[in-house]
Amino acid sequence: MTALRYDVNLSILFTELPLLQRPAAAAACGFDAVEMWWPFDGPVPADSELDALAGALDDAGVSLVGLNFDAGHMPSGDRGLLSSRSTSRRFRDNIDVTVGFAERMGCRVLNALYGNTSDDTEHDLALENLALAVTAARPIGATVVIEALNSHENTRYPLTSSKAALEVVDQVPGTAFLADFYHLARMGEDLPALIASSAGRFGHVQIADVPGRGQPGTGELDYAELLTLLAASPYDGPVGLEYKPVGPSADSFGWLEDMP
Known part of the structure; x- marks a missing residue:
């Protein structure tokens, strides 16, 4: 069994601070790796915005291990751009920017959220856009990952189980598969069984406790067991902390002392 490596998702942790201050805050808490959702307002930010974020990451001495493609305006409920005719162009405009920034930062996991069901949803279009993203990501050695979300909070997102997400993976x-244990547990999945059957197909893992999405130890999941199983599995990537901290972010990491 190997020790797991943990990273902090700066789009949900350290939000007490402006984005460009969060890498240093994560480093001050002992982390050397971070991930984030698409952090810009549109698909093609100005070079100065990209430079500022790269500088903040470099100055903090943290590596970027996961990055979302543009997923739309998530605070308004958007959950990706792949599957809709009305948003497909925005996704395609974003591909080269995301891959270019990932190459610059050494990031090798890129998350493409499928998109909410709408009047112009087309599964074949989603697969086509995923294939375009894979073609762009392959030369830099990056993997495009597909995530299932829970339907309680994401009522129009169609991939709500590991089975549904893995079916998409099989087609592209x-x-x-991005295994987000929080979303999967909210949908009632047997996480130990999933780790046993499918960890070799995980491209990334994210965690939070259930049901409140707080840090491990604030809810129902036995993360000591789950992470021990993960450490003994074929999965060898980082574990992204993607939770809403109960209290200040910097005070939310004590549970890690008891984890593999």
Whole structure:
């Protein structure tokens, strides 16, 4: 069994601070790796915005291990751009920017949220856009991952189980499954069984406790067991902390002392 490596999602942790101050805050808490959702307002930010974020990451000495493609305006309920005719162009405009920034920062996991069901949803279009993302990501050695979300909070998102997400992965070579234990547990999945059957297909893992999405130890999941199983599995990537901290972010990491 190997020790797991943990990273902090700066889009949900350290939000007490402006984005460009969060990498240093994560480093001050002992982390050397971070991930984030698409952090810009549109698909093609100005070079100065990209430079500022790269500088903040470099100055803090943290590596970027996961990055979302543009997923729309998530505070308003958007959950991706892949599957809709009305948003497909925005996704395609974002591909080269995301891959270019990932190459610059050494990031090798790129998350493409599928998109909410709408009047113009087309599954074949989603697969086509995923294939375009894979083609762009392959030369830098990056993997495009597909995520299932829970339907309690994401009522129009169609991929709500590991089975549904893995079916998409099966249709697009070069993709992998983003196993978000919080979303999967909210949908009643047997996480130990999933780790046993499918950890070799995980492209990334994210965690939070259930039902409140707080840090492990604030809810129902036995993370000591789950992470021990994960550490003994074929999965060898980082574990993203993607939770809403109960209290200040910097005070929310004590549970890690008892984890593999």
